[in-house]
Amino acid sequence: MKEGNIKYEELLSYTGKVLEKLGYPKEQAQVTAWSLVEADARGVPSHGVGRLPFYESNIKSKFVFPEAQLEVVHETPLSLVVDGHNGIGPYLAKFTMTKAIEKAKNVGAGFGALRNSSHFGMAALWAEMATAEGFIGMSFTNTRICSVVTYGKERILGTNPICFAIPSAGKTPFILDMATTTTAHGKVEVYERRKKPMPIGWVVDENGDDTSDTIEFQKLYRSPNPYGGHLFLGGAGEELGGHKGYGLGLFVDLLCAGMSMGSWSKETFSKAKGCAVASFFAAIRTDLFGNSAEIAAHVEAILEGVRNSAKAKGHERIYIHGEKEIERHAVSMVDGVELEDTEWKMLGGYAEKFGLQKLEPHKDTIAKKAGA
Amino acid sequence: MKEGNIKYEELLSYTGKVLEKLGYPKEQAQVTAWSLVEADARGVPSHGVGRLPFYESNIKSKFVFPEAQLEVVHETPLSLVVDGHNGIGPYLAKFTMTKAIEKAKNVGAGFGALRNSSHFGMAALWAEMATAEGFIGMSFTNTRICSVVTYGKERILGTNPICFAIPSAGKTPFILDMATTTTAHGKVEVYERRKKPMPIGWVVDENGDDTSDTIEFQKLYRSPNPYGGHLFLGGAGEELGGHKGYGLGLFVDLLCAGMSMGSWSKETFSKAKGCAVASFFAAIRTDLFGNSAEIAAHVEAILEGVRNSAKAKGHERIYIHGEKEIERHAVSMVDGVELEDTEWKMLGGYAEKFGLQKLEPHKDTIAKKAGA
Numbered sequence: 001m002k003e004g005n006i007k008y009e010e011l012l013s014y015t016g017k018v019l020e021k022l023g024y025p026k027e028q029a030q031v032t033a034w035s036l037v038e039a040d041a042r043g044v045p046s047h048g049v050g051r052l053p054f055y056e057s058n059i060k061s062k063f064v065f066p067e068a069q070l071e072v073v074h075e076t077p078l079s080l081v082v083d084g085h086n087g088i089g090p091y092l093a094k095f096t097m098t099k100a101i102e103k104a105k106n107v108g109a110g111f112g113a114l115r116n117s118s119h120f121g122m123a124a125l126w127a128e129m130a131t132a133e134g135f136i137g138m139s140f141t142n143t144r145i146c147s148v149v150t151y152g153k154e155r156i157l158g159t160n161p162i163c164f165a166i167p168s169a170g171k172t173p174f175i176l177d178m179a180t181t182t183t184a185h186g187k188v189e190v191y192e193r194r195k196k197p198m199p200i201g202w203v204v205d206e207n208g209d210d211t212s213d214t215i216e217f218q219k220l221y222r223s224p225n226p227y228g229g230h231l232f233l234g235g236a237g238e239e240l241g242g243h244k245g246y247g248l249g250l251f252v253d254l255l256c257a258g259m260s261m262g263s264w265s266k267e268t269f270s271k272a273k274g275c276a277v278a279s280f281f282a283a284i285r286t287d288l289f290g291n292s293a294e295i296a297a298h299v300e301a302i303l304e305g306v307r308n309s310a311k312a313k314g315h316e317r318i319y320i321h322g323e324k325e326i327e328r329h330a331v332s333m334v335d336g337v338e339l340e341d342t343e344w345k346m347l348g349g350y351a352e353k354f355g356l357q358k359l360e361p362h363k364d365t366i367a368k369k370a371g372a
Numbered sequence: 373m374k375e376g377n378i379k380y381e382e383l384l385s386y387t388g389k390v391l392e393k394l395g396y397p398k399e400q401a402q403v404t405a406w407s408l409v410e411a412d413a414r415g416v417p418s419h420g421v422g423r424l425p426f427y428e429s430n431i432k433s434k435f436v437f438p439e440a441q442l443e444v445v446h447e448t449p450l451s452l453v454v455d456g457h458n459g460i461g462p463y464l465a466k467f468t469m470t471k472a473i474e475k476a477k478n479v480g481a482g483f484g485a486l487r488n489s490s491h492f493g494m495a496a497l498w499a500e501m502a503t504a505e506g507f508i509g510m511s512f513t514n515t516r517i518c519s520v521v522t523y524g525k526e527r528i529l530g531t532n533p534i535c536f537a538i539p540s541a542g543k544t545p546f547i548l549d550m551a552t553t554t555t556a557h558g559k560v561e562v563y564e565r566r567k568k569p570m571p572i573g574w575v576v577d578e579n580g581d582d583t584s585d586t587i588e589f590q591k592l593y594r595s596p597n598p599y600g601g602h603l604f605l606g607g608a609g610e611e612l613g614g615h616k617g618y619g620l621g622l623f624v625d626l627l628c629a630g631m632s633m634g635s636w637s638k639e640t641f642s643k644a645k646g647c648a649v650a651s652f653f654a655a656i657r658t659d660l661f662g663n664s665a666e667i668a669a670h671v672e673a674i675l676e677g678v679r680n681s682a683k684a685k686g687h688e689r690i691y692i693h694g695e696k697e698i699e700r701h702a703v704s705m706v707d708g709v710e711l712e713d714t715e716w717k718m719l720g721g722y723a724e725k726f727g728l729q730k731l732e733p734h735k736d737t738i739a740k741k742a743g744a
Contacts, residue, residue: 074661075739076660078481079480079660107450107479108448108451109481109483111656113661149690151687151689151690152683152684153680156680156681164619172624175631176620178613178616178620182606182613182629183613188638202612203447204684208687209685232612233605234605240571240573240574240607240612241550241554241555243691243693245605245613247548248548248550249548250678250692251536251546251548253539254674255508257670258670258671259407259540264674264677266681284483288450289451289485289633290445295631295633298629298633299626299630302625302626302630302636305638306524306528306529307522309526309638310598311523311525311580312520312525312576312608313579315399315523316522318521318523319522321733
């Protein structure tokens with residue numbers, strides 16, 4: 001354990017307790033705590049325990065109802081549609097993907113569309129449930145609006161992430177988990193704190209023009225003004241392919257909201273509909289295409305070919321998607337999970353508020369003795 | 373008909389004749405001619421009849437065998453794997469997607485993996501076969517190497533296009549057909565002819581560094597040097613999301629080559645394997661998720677929401693993916709198909725070579741009379 005870090009299990013248990021205090025039933029609390037702590041352990045703090053105050057505020061504003069009962073509104077041997085009735089995202093995602101995987105086991109492929117859900121955490125967590133069975137996994141979700149489409153200026157779509165996961169015979173599957181926007185808003189906030197201009201291609205201003213002015217953009221973004229927002233992968237216009245990123249983001253909304261008859265990004269987080277995000281999941285057996293073990297070995301051979309290709313000047317490694325996160329997870333299981341000061345403070349606040357035993361960062365007493 | 377253009381049917385018939393002279397059996401010639409002329413009619417000349425010399429050269433270098441017999445090497449109620457034995461891409465794509473759609477009709481979804489194929493033309497053509505039935509359609513293919521991955525410098529992947537198509541109740545389905553690279557090489561060639569520097573984010577040089585030097589890049593790209601090449605969507609490094617575009621491109625190769633046990637981009641166009649590109653197709657019924665007509669109407673309502681959102685300064689229209697091409701197609705059916713001078717010359721060359729009746733651009737004799 002590294003000084004200042006927190007043991008995975010301790011953080012998991014504490015986060016679960018906080019969620020129960022916020023009104024989550026035990027099962028919902030456990031899967032949500034797991035989804036948050038997994039993100040921190042993988043070095044993806046944007047989807048980690050730092051989300052707790054956001055989850056709390058969603059309950060307070062009646063966008064999310066932790067005790068909501070999910071309802072399967074349509075089902076076939078290959079598919080199901082779930083209405084989450086504005087319940088808990090990770091719980092609903094796990095339920096829907098579990099069913100999709102069951103269907104894949106039975107008939108070869110399974111698809112789940114989910115409406116009236118809430119933030120489901122890292123998309124990778126759900127697609128990985130399929131790769132754990134040796135299946136191809138996919139997960140998609142729309143989100144609260146933040147992004148502007150090509151030749152638009154109004155925030156109408158979300159970060160709309162895509163996760164494609166493919167099993168391989170190597171140490172780790174291929175797990176591409178990506179917002180279809182160029183960057184997450186958390187990165188803009190980092191630039192704001194550092195008073196740095198943003199790269200062109202992240203966001204546009206209220207006219208829909210490129211801007212690098214972090215301070216002005218943040219004022220706009222926090223105002224009721226509906227114009228200006230994040231760009232999709234490829235940036236503004238078409239020169240660097242921004243229309244492609246926009247297409248991917250829109251595809252996610254059509255798949256998630258379209259197939260579930262749910263709300264598209266623009267209609268999420270509204271008084272009328274509540275949180276109401278929509279997601280989509282798929283599990284596809286690789287033995288639809290032959291011998292699974294041979295296919296997994298072939299996939300790994302391709303990944304090895306990519307890893308071993310010539311490196312750009314100044315670089316020593318080509319990463320496969322998912323590797324960084326899985327390697328960081330292994331480190332976190334030994335060294336403990338690293339949290340930021342603001343997160344320690346937030347977690348401490350919940351201890352006071354709910355009368356929980358305060359979570360303490362690890363102190364390496366042996367190292368201290370040796371140093372004394 | 374517009375002066376200088378060519379009637380769709382005339383171009384189709386002529387292209388088919390040229391392909392038969394090149395050794396294509398009748399059926400292969402017809403579907404290939406259709407795929408090329410469709411691209412020109414839609415304003416996508418990069419995939420149009422201008423490809424004929426490339427197709428010819430593939431036969432000469434024994435990368436493609438027009439008379440090859442396809443073989444279904446694996447089949448389940450949901451899926452099939454086809455070995456094209458280096459036959460004709462559009463013919464193999466049509467066969468595989470037709471089968472996938474049949475399977476979707478029978479059981480709800482169908483998947484086809486295809487190996488040892490050749491250039492299949494516009495990806496949209498095959499995904500649209502599914503939307504024509506009211507199904508979700510997807511098509512993917514790897515291609516000849518041209519692109520460099522994040523932190524790499526060696527050309528190891530192709531343009532690796534993705535097509536996602538979703539039926540809607542509106543005039544046109546949503547059809548996202550995109551290379552996962554930032555731009556097609558055809559655009560670099562346009563900049564070369566105009567002696568213009570390229571935007572940063574299109575390509576990297578032999579060290580893997582950004583470059584805008586079109587002339588130097590083209591020298592490198594045409595040399596046997598394996599370094600330097602196209603970038604994926606998001607450009608070099610991670611700041612603008614280049615690792616995401618690379619992830620999409622790699623996903624395409626894992627899906628196409630991985631599931632078909634075929635060659636990944638790096639191994640295509642080789643003496644050992646021939647052309648050997650790999651593709652993947654999917655057809656998914658939307659009634660897996662409820663009432664298809666209601667879902668299509670809901671999809672269209674989302675698209676309308678996007679179309680009607682506020683426009684950026686200087687822009688009057690937000691496009692949905694596929695609209696531009698379908699609108700241009702309608703114009704081409706009235707005005708005729710527009711070809712470039714180089715294409716007229718190339719087509720004329722085939723007339724001489726094969727003793728075919730020369731194709732002539734339309735002359736508007738009525739307009740001339742009126743003007744006289």
